[in-house]
Amino acid sequence: MGLGAPTGLVDTRAEYQHVFDIYVPIAIGVFALIVIATLLAVLVYRRRPPERAARWYEHDRLEGGYALLLVATVAFLLYITFTAEHRVDTVAARERPGLVVNVTGSKWEWHFNYPAYGIDLYSGAVGRQDLVVPTGEAIRFRLTSVDVIHAFWIPQLRYKHDLIPGSVQDSTLTFSRRGVFAGQCAEFCGLLHSDMIFDVRALSPAEFTTWARSQQAAGGGAA
Amino acid sequence: MSATAPAVTTVSRASSVFGAAASTDHKRIGLNMGLASLVFFLGGGVMALLMRTQLAQPHMQFVSDATYNELFTMHGSTMIFLFVTPMAMALAIYLVPLQIGASSIAAPRMVLAAFWIWLSGGIIMQLGWLTQEGAGRSGWFAYVPLSNSANTPGVGQDLWTVGVILAAAGLTIIGGCVLATIARRRAPGMSVMRMPVFTWTQLVSALMVVGSFPVLILAMALLYAERLGAHVFIGYSGAIDYQDLFWFFGHPVVYVMFFPFLGAAAEVIAVNAHKRWFGYAAFVASMLAFAALSMSVWSHHMFTTGGVTNQYFAFTSTALVVPAGVEYFDMIATLIGGSILLRTSMLFALGFFLQFLIGGLSGIFIASPVLDYHAEDSYMIVAHFHYTLFAGSVFGFFAGIYHWFPKVTGARLREGLGRLHFVLLLIGTNMTFLPMFFLGNYGMPRRIADYPSHPGWGTLNLLETAGAGVIALAVATFLVNVVVSLRHRDAAGEDPWLGHTLEWATSSPPPRHNFERALPPITSYAPLLDLRQRAADRNGAAMTRVPAGRAGLGPTPQEDAP
Numbered sequence: 170m171g172l173g174a175p176t177g178l179v180d181t182r183a184e185y186q187h188v189f190d191i192y193v194p195i196a197i198g199v200f201a202l203i204v205i206a207t208l209l210a211v212l213v214y215r216r217r218p219p220e221r222a223a224r225w226y227e228h229d230r231l232e233g234g235y236a237l238l239l240v241a242t243v244a245f246l247l248y249i250t251f252t253a254e255h256r257v258d259t260v261a262a263r264e265r266p267g268l269v270v271n272v273t274g275s276k277w278e279w280h281f282n283y284p285a286y287g288i289d290l291y292s293g294a295v296g297r298q299d300l301v302v303p304t305g306e307a308i309r310f311r312l313t314s315v316d317v318i319h320a321f322w323i324p325q326l327r328y329k330h331d332l333i334p335g336s337v338q339d340s341t342l343t344f345s346r347r348g349v350f351a352g353q354c355a356e357f358c359g360l361l362h363s364d365m366i367f368d369v370r371a372l373s374p375a376e377f378t379t380w381a382r383s384q385q386a387a388g389g390g391a392a
Numbered sequence: 393m394s395a396t397a398p399a400v401t402t403v404s405r406a407s408s409v410f411g412a413a414a415s416t417d418h419k420r421i422g423l424n425m426g427l428a429s430l431v432f433f434l435g436g437g438v439m440a441l442l443m444r445t446q447l448a449q450p451h452m453q454f455v456s457d458a459t460y461n462e463l464f465t466m467h468g469s470t471m472i473f474l475f476v477t478p479m480a481m482a483l484a485i486y487l488v489p490l491q492i493g494a495s496s497i498a499a500p501r502m503v504l505a506a507f508w509i510w511l512s513g514g515i516i517m518q519l520g521w522l523t524q525e526g527a528g529r530s531g532w533f534a535y536v537p538l539s540n541s542a543n544t545p546g547v548g549q550d551l552w553t554v555g556v557i558l559a560a561a562g563l564t565i566i567g568g569c570v571l572a573t574i575a576r577r578r579a580p581g582m583s584v585m586r587m588p589v590f591t592w593t594q595l596v597s598a599l600m601v602v603g604s605f606p607v608l609i610l611a612m613a614l615l616y617a618e619r620l621g622a623h624v625f626i627g628y629s630g631a632i633d634y635q636d637l638f639w640f641f642g643h644p645v646v647y648v649m650f651f652p653f654l655g656a657a658a659e660v661i662a663v664n665a666h667k668r669w670f671g672y673a674a675f676v677a678s679m680l681a682f683a684a685l686s687m688s689v690w691s692h693h694m695f696t697t698g699g700v701t702n703q704y705f706a707f708t709s710t711a712l713v714v715p716a717g718v719e720y721f722d723m724i725a726t727l728i729g730g731s732i733l734l735r736t737s738m739l740f741a742l743g744f745f746l747q748f749l750i751g752g753l754s755g756i757f758i759a760s761p762v763l764d765y766h767a768e769d770s771y772m773i774v775a776h777f778h779y780t781l782f783a784g785s786v787f788g789f790f791a792g793i794y795h796w797f798p799k800v801t802g803a804r805l806r807e808g809l810g811r812l813h814f815v816l817l818l819i820g821t822n823m824t825f826l827p828m829f830f831l832g833n834y835g836m837p838r839r840i841a842d843y844p845s846h847p848g849w850g851t852l853n854l855l856e857t858a859g860a861g862v863i864a865l866a867v868a869t870f871l872v873n874v875v876v877s878l879r880h881r882d883a884a885g886e887d888p889w890l891g892h893t894l895e896w897a898t899s900s901p902p903p904r905h906n907f908e909r910a911l912p913p914i915t916s917y918a919p920l921l922d923l924r925q926r927a928a929d930r931n932g933a934a935m936t937r938v939p940a941g942r943a944g945l946g947p948t949p950q951e952d953a954p
Contacts, residue, residue, distance in 0.1 A: 181765070188762050196753040203720055204746055210727035211742070215734065219666035219890060220928055223729030226667070232674045232721070239717040243710050250706055250760040257762055258702070276543075317538040318631060320696060320769060324835030327766040331697045334537060335627030338698045351844065355769040355837045357531050359538060360457055363840035 178307050178343040179261040184253045185327035191249050195242075257328070261341040267306030267374075274312075274319030274332040274354065277361035288384045292367035299370040300352065303377035304344045313337045318356050323369055325350035332356075344371040416504055417904060418497035422486030423800065425507050429479040432514060436470035437867060439463045444824075444860040447853050450845040460841035461529040462548075466518070468532030469552065473559045474514040476785055477645060480652035481563060481601075483792060484570045484594040486800065490895035491588045493579025493914065495905040498572035502565055510562025517555025520548030528552025531839065533642060536625040536634045540618050550619060557612045560605050560641075567601030570594060579894070581914035585676070588893040588917050589662070589669050593655025596679045600644040603687060608641035632699035639690035647686040649781060651679065653744065653788025654719065660741035660791045661723060663889050665730030668918040671722040678715035685712050695764045702761040709759035716752055720745065735889070736810030740791035743818060744784055751779030754829070769839075772832030778825045787817070790870070797877070798884030802900045806882075809873035816866035823859025827852040892918035 271282040278293030281300050290298040302308055312321055314332040321340070322329035325348075330340045354365035372380060412420060443463050446454040455463065489497050497503055520527030525546025530539040534553070537543055574595050578587070587595070611634065618624045625634045662669040669675065688708045691700035723745050732738070754776040758764045767773060790813070798804045831852050836843055843849055887896040897920060898907050915922045 184762055185766055188760055192757050192760065192763065196757065200749055200753055203724070203749055206724050207727065207742065207746060210724055210730075211732055211734070214665070214727060214730050215732045217731035219731050219924075222666040222731045224667075224925065225729065226670050226672065228671075228725075232671050232718070235721055236674075236714060236718065239714045242717075243713050246710055246713075246756065246760070247707060250710070250762060251703060253762040254702065254706070254760075257765065317543055318535055322769075322835075322837065324766065324770075329696055329765055329768060333628050333631050333697065333699075335629075335631070336698070351835055351846070353835070353837055353840075356535075357461075357538070357769075357839040359530075359543060360461065362461075363457065363842045366844070 178264055178305075179256045179341070180343055180345050181257055181261075181326045181328040182345070184257050188249055188253050192246065195246075261307070261343075262339065264307040264341055266309035266341060268303060268308045269311065270300070270302070270308060271311045272313070272321055272332065274314040274316075274321070274358070274365075276316050276359055277354075277365045279352075279354075279365065279367050281367075283381070286381045286385055288381065294361045294364040297367065299349070299368045301370045301372060301377065301380055302344055303374045304347055304371050305374065307341050307343050310340045310342060311337050312340060317358050319354045319358050319365065320356035321352070322355040323350055323352045325369070329355050344369070347371050347373060414504065416496075416500035418485050418489050418500060418503065419800075419902065421497075421500070421504055421507050422482045422484075425478055425485060425510075426482035428511055428514070429475050429482060432470050432474035433479075434867070435518070436467050436475055437864065439467040439470065441860055441864060443467065444857040446841065447843070448857040449850050449854060450843055453842070455841075457841040458526060458529070461839070462521075462527045464839055465528045465531050465534075465552070466520075469517060469528060469556070470514075471781070472532060472645065472649070473517070473556060473563075476649040476781060476789075477563055478510060478559075479789060480594075480597065480649060480785075481566045481570070483652055483656065483796075484598070485566065487796065487895060488570055488573055488591055488594050489577065490799075490898070490902060490906055491591045491893050492574065492577060492582055493894045493907065493911045494573060494577035495907065496577075497569060498575075498577055499569050503569045506562040506565035506569070508562075509565070510559050513555045513558025513560070513562060515555075516551050516558060520551040520555075523548040523551065525549075533635075533638050534615065535638075536615065536618065536631055539615060540625075541621070550616070553612050553616045553619065557609055557616070560608045560612070564601060564605040564609070567598040567605065570598040571602060574598070579911055579914060585673070586914055586917050586919075589658045589672070589675065590652070590655035590893070592676055592679060593651040593658070596683045597648045597651040600648050600683050600687065604641045604644035607637055608645075611637035611641070628699070632694070632697060635694050635697065635699075636691065639693045640687075642693065643690040644683075644687050646777075646780070647682065649785050650748075651682075653785045653792065656792035656795070657741040657744040657788045658723070658726075659893065660737045660795045661726055661745075662918070663795070663891055664733050664735055664738040664741070665727055666732075666890060667726055667730035668892060668916070668921055669722065670725035671718070672917055674718055675722050678718035682712065682715040685715070689759075692759055692764070695761045696768050706759055706761050710756060712759075713756060720749070735794070736805065736807055736814060737791050737794035737889075739811065739814045740787050740794060743814065744787040744791055747787060747818075747821065748780060748784030751776055751781075751784050754779065767832060769837055770832035771828040771836045771838055774838045775825050775828035775832060778828070783821045783825065787821075790814075790817070795889070796895075797874075798888050799895055799900045799902070801878065802884055803877050803881035804884045804888060805873050805877045809869060809876065813866055813869040813873060816862055816869060820859050820862030820864075820866055823862060824856050825859075827855050887920070890920075890924070892921045894919060896920055 269284055271284060273280040278291055278295060281290040290300060292298050312330055312332045313336065314334045316334060319332040320329050321332060326342055328342060330338060348371055350369045352367045352369050354362060442455060446452055446460055485497060485503060523546060525548050527548045530544045530549065574591065614624045625631060658669055685708055689705055691705040692709045694700045695702050758767045758776060794805055794810055831849065884900050886899055894911060897912055912919050912923055
């Protein structure tokens, strides 16, 4: 499809942008068309004596043809959406992950656990540690919560998923470029919901390995 | 305030208050419910102003985090359960019997009881403010497990739950009575396909109330049991079950808050274009399709839970394009060929359609799971539903108020103040809600008492706060208009706008049993327009000679009515 990270992995940001770039121009076009048609009709037919108002009020073929146009629009939009949704939800889930991170939400803190490295990081109301990830690799986030529903949102990736107590759900995401990106809990979770924030630091794979080794040497991160 | 009970002069003030509170006249009950809803609207508006003050700049701490959480919970709950939905029902209680030529509503004592049950629910919900832990504070959809007694302890949340049960019970009963009225009380000649557009929208809305509100009552009763210590919603499946139950009500209610105002705006547009509503049959079909679909889309609120079939709900949600598209076609086709007067009611009706469009189009956007994975629970959602509910329904509500105020009170609202009200509300609405789309896309989640000072966030939030101030000015202008128009009355007469439907064929306000003269023949969904057109055909040559300009815009002489 020509989309996604150079590695061929599903890039949620690119999938979002692809659908966005089709939906939003259509929406703006429809909005402009209806506003212009309405205002023109008002201007043209303003302030005539009531007796001059037309009496027609139905046109079956016109209305039927228009309804078919709407159905075709729906079919087109759903085709675009289903194609992208299949990649984000199904294709990504089949990717072999380069890294697994257990993400546990609690009031009002994120706990990021790297089982392969024995690293634990925390971010939220009591302090901030970055979620550190490598670029260009599929990362499987295993999402769960110990108390109420939270949501793991990284706006840069245009993706979020809920953390619901009693379940572990996987989201497979790929960071295509290095940088520091904001993350935040998106599902209202009580008193300090707005403090449940974190930063993601995406490093090149080599930098990531170096970082992970240094964390292991330091004893698995601050706990 | 206008008193509709005529026999109060000889009795004491106390018994006249009791008479107004206990009247079984559907017009009195409708007016009482409308006024009570309006008070809740002002209360919910004050909560919104407090929130916007808190969010004007990052790190304001104008109110505590706990208070902020109560404010957004109670703002949403108040606006949905205590203002928009009951206001739509108040319009039904007052207008539907008149529009179908009935002398009363079906089961008036039940409607009266339901009004008081709803009102007591509203008051109980607000009593939470007086409790030690504060009012309800787990959001208007009160997801479990957040809303259980371990995570949200306190009497305030209990009062919220009970208040919602009572309010929903009252609204359900009223929905049933509106349905019964339409089924059983139509005047001779008013077949289903001759019912006015507004009555159709109320019928479809009442169908959804009866079909979906009991599910809310069930969900809230189970939540209350959960709060008392019963284990109802357990683990992951319990959390998903609650959301399914809640949104099975929570999405239809969005349309219950939309259809009646759509109907009001449609009537206003047809009357002010002096042309009957275009495509009536297709409109009726689209309303029924709308209602059916709107009861099949609920889990698009749950795309990010992993617990529902996203493709199915994306399909039903996107399919809403078809009935919604039909409405807009009908609106424009009604305008074309008409002779349009831009009265205040017309400005609000046009504002309703064009601004709701932003809410509708953004709704198609978030019906796509891929787009919703980003937009869900962000300020894009807040922008979306405020464009449907505030820029849409509230504009439709004001269109209806300017249109029917003369019928209810016998006096017109002032046009100058009305235009000022419209312009202020138009500016304030877009200042407040348009920037939210951008903030949401930049990553601002909803329901946060504070936000990081990312570049631009403070500026956009400040703009929104200023916009909320402009909305407050607009609402104040409206209240001034009501007071001025009632103090110095501009008598309206029976039919100030050349109405199309039966409520304009009786005095303003209508007498106790609505119609004292025989009803005009009901030949279509616009019987009064039929009368005028037939009269014009009779003296055809004379009427076509009317000079252009404002001539001939006066009210129809009532002698024309048989």
